[in-house]
Amino acid sequence: MVTRLPRVVVAAPSTGQGKTTIATGLMAALRHGGREVSPHKVGPDYIDPGYHAVATGRPGRNLDPHLVGEDLVAPLLLHGARGADVAVIEGVMGLHDGRLGTGGSSSTAHVARLTRTPVILVLDVSRMSRTAAAVALGMRDFDPGVNVAGVILNRAGSPRNDAEITAALDDIGLPVLGAVPRDADLETPSRHLGLVTAAERDDVAGLVELLGERVAEHVDLDAVLALAADAPDLDVEPWDPQTVVTAPAGAGAAGERPVVAVAGGRAFTFRYPEVDELLTAAGCAVTPFDPLRDRALPPGTRAIYLGGGFPEVHADELAENTELLADLRAAVAAGVPTVAECAGLLYLARTLDDHPMAGALPVTAAMATRLTLRYPEAFAPTDTLLTRAGERVTGHEFHRTATDPVHGSVPAWQIDDAPTGFGGPSLHASYLHVHWAGHPRLAQRLADAAHAAPAASIASRAVAAESRAVDAEGAAGTVGPDDTPTDPVVRPLDHHGDAEVGPGLLDLAVNVYPGPRPTWLDAALAxxxxQVERYPDARAARTAVARRHGRDADEVLLCAGAAEAFTLLARLRPWRHPVVVHPQFTEPHAALLQAGHSVHTVLCRPEDNFALDPAEVPEQADLVVIGNPTNPTGVLHPREAIAALIRTGRVVVVDEAFMDVVPGETESLAEEPGGALVVVRSLTKHWSIPGVRAGYLLAAPSLVAELGALQPSWPVSTPALAAIEACSDDRAVAEGRRRADQLAGWRDELIHALSARGIRVLPSDASFVLAEVGAGRHAALRDVGVAVRRADTFPGLNDRWVRIAVRSPDVTRQLLAALDTLDHLSPQDGDTR
Structure with a gap:
């Protein structure tokens, strides 16, 4: 297979010349000019690829012959560049600097040769003139196999000096592609291990945008593209994770992809994207969580991957999140398959610089005076979760922390005849970073362990376990592997309120309006x-919806409930970084997983009443899904907050399934112009017709056309079309407002009564409220005949919360009586709220 890929390597004579600034700015400038840019980095570094991802909107990827082997470098380049117009590869250190003692192996020059890519040399000319040409000449001629094809002058000074350098470079046949002047605004802050990561910078998008503007202003982008176009075709097959790992038969269907929880956020930014792709190809659902914010592991977690990062910088915040630390400790103790690399090892330790961590490993960790930096080959001394005795891998270490030695433990690796790390049947933790594309059997073994693990949610396991382990005097007991929920949910994302109800139970779990349907709606259904002898005709219903929201008919897509809309959106595009804002209705998340995507989670915090902070959504997100008002929190997000999520190249989906219960439908975006905004509506709850499956979405005509092309013929039944049409006329609007006002009154009474009992209740604008009743109260209420919706299957919530449907005052009084009964039966338990 021969592949055409325009590409350049951005290199320099040494570290500190500004190649990261120029490479990142070049990526941003080319993207701004309409090109799809594939970003790459020579070497094992995780930090620069984070900036590359912001600049391009694609994952930053590494090319490292030591980590993956020479034969895999070009295939990995082509894999990362699928669908791209041009690839930009940032070098490492000096052009010819590689692994010591190997003659330049794994250097930028080595990767340039393996990928047959022309090199652009970045020269810091702040302290030189014609000597720059001598340096460039040496760089070009040192290795005839490396094509140094152009130069960019960085930190340029006066025009006269620039002209002197340019003339000297012209004399040796090297064109100057640009001269970027000195600019203090372009400096990136550093710390003990290099640059501050992109995820930790609040101003990263602005910085990268500025880099792109400066490079576009001072570099000849057409000349760069022409140079890239001269790169020869590559006659190798792109790397494909599907060919190196396998998934069990049936994996990939709804609910059959075990969740692998991967640490992310500001403290855990180091993970090669191929890790996620390999685990996904092996049939797993890769689900990120943020140890700084999330209070529990993701629902349904069956394996854990803790990558690298800077936990030492965030030790205070990590230590304060005691709920997640306890959940992680209990998960490891229970044998949940767990892999930890470097920062993950520190997070599992007892303490880090005297800050309490998870305590899953019998070590303490602290900052050290000596930097550890090595590119070793590691040997597996015994069988573990990831390894088999005698196997070897290549990896790298880069840390300035150390752990105290532990005698008698099983090591994860042996490096230079010294044991290191911790291994076992369900655990593998060490300082060594391994690129799994070069060693896919490691991904396969973690995936196999996840598939074999018990299909039960471990979210909030530690919270529940520690609650049960408190004795009558209030002294904390021991959390052990048997401290698991008595009623686990096999597929948490597929759990819905209708599963909570049953014979003899008072239904406060399902949010269907409790009153009778209007006679005109029943007449329309009947x-x-x-008309069922004819195929459905959607034109009248689509016109009615368009009139209802002041839209054109081609901006309306009718669906078999909101669930079909989420499935269509998941299948619309090969989303690279889809984000679901949680806690919220889980159907969009499940649909994305079913479509084979790796879903990224942004969690709203309980201390903020689960309000949305648009800044928490990563810039690289190309799909963002949020509920408004949100199920199960009842939060109504301001229109301005949701509008702040809109970006070029990003689709924002707003689930307004419960907007019709908001008096006046304030904050609705249903009547906004389409663009990249999609509003999803459902008629099932407010009109008591969940069995009919009636819904629709509103979007720009082009998006509606794309989504409609994914639907089968006649996707919405004739009864559903009749319901949609009837519920969209003026009579329905008036009745809907009456119902919304009635629910608002009932809801205020419910919130007041719960608050008076000392129960925390979130402000709600929906037909339900989220209440923190305490651990175990969901099951206890069920035991006394009341069904409420458990909340621990929603990402970001634990079993202390329940969702309670708003009902008439007489039904609310029955709920309150049940709560009073529970308080009377167990007063000695203390405050469990």
């Missing part, structure tokens, strides 16, 4: 049965 009348539709006279």
């Amino acid at each position: 009348g539709s049965l006279e």
